[in-house]
Amino acid sequence: MxxxxxxxxxxxxxxxxxxxxxxxxxxxxxxxxxxxxxxxxxxxxxxxxxxxxxxxxxxxxxxxxxxxxxxxxxxxxxxxxxxxxxxxxxxxxxxxxxxxxxxxxxxxxxxxxxxxxxxxxxxxxxxxxxxxxxxxxxxxxxxxxxxxxxxxxxxxxxxxxxxxxxxxxxxxLPAREWRAGIAEVIKYGIIQDCNFFNWLIEHNQALLEMSSDAIIHAVGRSCEIKAEVVAQDEREGGIRAILNYGHTFAHAIEALTGYNTYLHGEAVAIGMVMAADLSWRQGLLTLNDSARIKQAIGTFGLPVVPPALESEAMLNAMGMDKKVLDGRLRLILARSIGDAFVTDAVDQQLLQATLSAGKRLCDD
Amino acid sequence: MxxxxxxxxxxxxxxxxxxxxxxxxxxxxxxxxxxxxxxxxxxxxxxxxxxxxxxxxxxxxxxxxxxxxxxxxxxxxxxxxxxxxxxxxxxxxxxxxxxxxxxxxxxxxxxxxxxxxxxxxxxxxxxxxxxxxxxxxxxxxxxxxxxxxxxxxxxxxxxxxxxxxxxxxxxxLPAREWRAGIAEVIKYGIIQDCNFFNWLIEHNQALLEMSSDAIIHAVGRSCEIKAEVVAQDEREGGIRAILNYGHTFAHAIEALTGYNTYLHGEAVAIGMVMAADLSWRQGLLTLNDSARIKQAIGTFGLPVVPPALESEAMLNAMGMDKKVLDGRLRLILARSIGDAFVTDAVDQQLLQATLSAGKRLCDD
Structure with a gap:
């Protein structure tokens, strides 16, 4: 097929x-x-x-x-x-x-x-x-x-x-790279399609066992969502940035760990948990949905706990990210699972809380 | 204005x-x-x-x-x-x-x-x-x-x-660079607008003396022609290539003289004379129009005689030009002054004649 x-x-x-x-x-x-x-x-x-x-x-x-x-x-x-x-x-x-x-x-x-x-x-x-x-x-x-x-x-x-x-x-593909790829698949569910997010949770086993039908649907639906978003905004003037959900955190983590500790998908997994945490702190996402995101990512064997990094170093590393527009930090946050958006209304104190919560937030 | x-x-x-x-x-x-x-x-x-x-x-x-x-x-x-x-x-x-x-x-x-x-x-x-x-x-x-x-x-x-x-x-601008720029202005006349070509000949003195009105018209009309061509074919899939009239010869001359003998416009001046010569040899341009092109370029103090370069070296240097498509040499030739076109029907013997005629053709 x-x-x-x-x-x-x-x-x-x-x-x-x-x-x-x-x-x-x-x-x-x-x-x-x-x-x-x-x-x-x-x-x-x-x-x-x-x-x-x-x-x-x-x-x-x-x-x-x-x-x-x-x-x-x-x-x-x-x-x-x-x-x-x-x-x-x-x-x-x-x-x-x-x-x-x-x-x-x-x-x-x-x-x-x-x-x-x-x-x-x-x-x-x-x-x-x-x-x-x-x-x-x-x-x-x-x-x-x-x-x-x-x-x-x-x-x-x-x-x-x-x-x-x-x-x-x-x-x-080595198992670790397979799981890292699933992080981006989950991302499509979080940003655009709650049903797909639920489908992924339901097909956790089939996906981890690399069942062919499950793979084809996961890849197909991911590509469909990406194609829809890219068609609206090819050069990332606006909406396309939602594809970067979790990525500003991830890029900072990758940079500060020398690009040799995490696979990109693993850093994205952690970044998506952090973005969900901040979305909850900013009063957008329910605590339950933030927890569901973290749990779903975890069940695919992906890391959900940020490494021990100074908040200031993280903020600085996030500041050189391409998504910074005119000196203001833009982030992708989620209103619910399946509905992410771009915002530059990032509360610096709450961001600080997400960054410094680190271990605590992820062990709770 | x-x-x-x-x-x-x-x-x-x-x-x-x-x-x-x-x-x-x-x-x-x-x-x-x-x-x-x-x-x-x-x-x-x-x-x-x-x-x-x-x-x-x-x-x-x-x-x-x-x-x-x-x-x-x-x-x-x-x-x-x-x-x-x-x-x-x-x-x-x-x-x-x-x-x-x-x-x-x-x-x-x-x-x-x-x-x-x-x-x-x-x-x-x-x-x-x-x-x-x-x-x-x-x-x-x-x-x-x-x-x-x-x-x-x-x-x-x-x-x-x-x-x-x-x-x-x-x-x-130094006088030599000024004249080199005029080569590209003349090019627009040759490829698209015989009236403009004639206007340039008539305003030879005004242009060499840098009269403001003459400059503004020369720059304005050149930009109009370029804009029209680019609008038809932004990424040079076809017609835009006519803007390269004379340039395949010019690039080869520049490469073989180490980029330090001719200004780009000077090499283009020589290349346009060579392209006119080949257009005549291929039975497209009249001998009279080929001579008019050479003469017009010369009256602006631009070189019209190719340097002494081996034909084989020229052909080889022309072969790595971007205008080569699938190994066949494409060139821009002129049917008349004001009507250039892209062709891959280049007669290799006549091209050879243009290349080796060199001095003789230009002294005649």
Whole structure:
């Protein structure tokens, strides 16, 4: 069964193919125009899936070049971005080449930024190999690299031609990364769809056991919600920011722990609990719903307790987040489960309370 | 007299203000939204015009930071691009900042690429200080940096909020740069408007003497033609390529002479003569019109004779040009003065003849 979600963006609209085996379905060839393909992948994914992709591409008669990045978020930097550009130039890729990202969010973000800026933009296809990338980073056109001063500070909005979310590719995913991806799936429930949030709780076991049907629904519904939000606000002038629910806290936690303690999804899990806590403190969310969010996240084996970090360091790290507008901190808070919104009416004292409550709030 | 040309691109439309003193007209403040401004300029322009710009900005109450690049095309590289990003981050510029480019094409292209990719895109205003930048690089949204292997290989399409083509700023332009800018003005006549081409010949003296009225008409009509073409084809899928008339030859000449022999406009002048020669050889342009093009360019004191370069080196250098599509060389040729078009039906033998004719063709 292939589920197709369209991201409706006028002349930049594109399909997300979701299902077991979509990569081998023959549709990939439809999205390659020229006679050149550059696959960007990494040293962990290549041994697992590069052969499959090469077999699929063999039919297209395109010349295929492969660039392998080292693995890890630390590699998402300007230096590797330049290495991809050098590679494209060295192999004489022209404006009608197709860049294919085969990997997780780091590979997709970097390959996408390279595709966005190589000769002012070439064709780009995403083949996300992690749950996190399938439900989040591969959809919506955000590409970026990190700067030593902050995550994703350099990048572009650049939509792919197509996304192939082949759920078979998730079979090789380590359990920890699988759970980290579920954090973003839960996020879609919290921000937009209470029924989906409840469905996730009900299908906790099926999801943890990676049942194919459950995965396809979880990925499909997540992509639908993301596509709806992105269609309303492609360049994040407003509503799109709700997709960052929990992320301002998460980015600060990741920065202050050197990007090597938590997977992104794990930091988001903690950040979503903190955002729920602040939403409750600001009188928006009931204590019960805040607790349900924390509990749901916990039942997927995700962390819900923030690490011991100084409030001041957190505030400072949150201040360099891209979501800061004109010096005022904007956050995504929830009025109820399924209804998140962007606000710059953040009560500094209550925020302080959320930050310093830390352990206490999460042990209660 | 302020002439306003609108570049009609839907929600990315923007005005070009053309005239003597438009920078001081008070309109700049309308295009600054946030409380931060980053001026990117260079060490040659800053002593001449930075004080004027700072005075204009003083009314806006925005915090203004200034980044000065060294002067020259050699500085248009990834390393200086990164330096601009580091500068924006160090001064805590947020997503609602406005980047202002004050300078020629190098400053505009780099500041624009930085604005396009800082936090995935911030507000951008162009204040071009050279004729070349006023009639060409500041209009149409092309931003880029060079790669050691070729010009503008890395960049983005990113439209500014507004362009201020203040003809007073051209007063300090060295005569050689002034003439180099006229090459691009002549280009608009050749590709789209025979009447304008004739007007330029008639106003040769007024333009060389920098008469204000003549300048304003030359800049205004050039921007109108460019805006019309860009509006039809923002991302250069087809017709926009005619703006590159003469440029494939020019880029090759610039690359093979180390970017330090010719100003860009001078290389374009030679390239336009070569493109006219090839158009004649391919039976498109009359010999008389080809000669008129060469003569018109020459009367503005621009070079019309290609340097002594091996044909093979030229062909190779032309092969890495962005205009190559799937390995086939596309060129812009002219059917008549005022009617250029894109073609990949380039006769290799006739091209060879144009390349090797070199001196002979230009002395005849």
């Amino acid at each position: 292939t589920r197709i979600v369209t991201v409706p963006l006028g002349d930049r609209s594109y399909p997300i193919y979701i299902g077991a085996g979509v990569l081998r379905s023959g549709r990939l060839a439809e999205h390659i125009a020229g006679s050149q393909v550059a696959i960007v992948t990494n040293t962990v994914v290549a041994p697992l899936w590069l052969k499959t992709l090469n077999t699929v591409l063999a039919d297209s008669n395109a010349k295929v070049d492969v660039f392998e990045l080292p693995d890890g978020e630390a590699e998402k930097n300007l230096s590797n971005y330049e290495a991809i550009l050098d590679f494209l130039i060295a192999h004489k890729h022209n404006r009608s080449t197709t860049v294919i990202a085969l990997g997780g969010g780091v590979v997709g973000d970097m390959a996408g930024f390279a595709a966005a800026t190589y000769q002012r933009g070439v064709r780009f296809v995403q083949i996300p190999t992690t749950l996190l990338a399938q439900v989040d980073s591969s959809v919506g056109g955000k590409t970026a690299v990190n700067h030593p001063q902050g995550k994703n500070l350099i990048g572009a909005f650049y939509q792919p031609e197509a996304v192939f979310a082949d759920t078979e590719l998730l079979a090789t | 302020t002439r306003i040309v609108t570049v009609p691109l839907g929600d990315r439309s923007y005005p070009i203000y053309i005239g003597a003193g438009v920078l001081r007209s008070g309109r700049l403040a309308e295009h600054i939204a946030g409380s931060q401004v980053a001026i990117v300029t260079n060490t040659v322009v800053a002593p001449l015009w930075l004080k004027t710009l700072n005075t204009v900005l003083a009314d806006s109450n925005a915090k203004v930071d200034v980044f000065e690049l060294p002067d020259g095309e050699a500085e248009k590289n990834l390393s200086n691009y990164e330096a601009i990003l580091d500068f924006l981050i160090a001064h805590k510029h947020n997503r609602s900042t406005t980047v202002i480019a004050l300078g020629g094409g190098v400053v505009g292209d780099m500041a624009g690429f930085a604005a396009a990719t800082y936090q995935r895109g911030v507000r951008f205003v162009q204040i071009p200080t050279t004729l070349l930048a006023q009639v060409d690089s500041s209009v149409g949204g092309k931003t880029a940096v060079n790669h050691p292997q070729g010009k503008n290989l890395i960049g983005a399409f990113y439209q500014p909020e507004a362009v201020f083509a203040d003809t007073e700023l051209l007063a300090t």
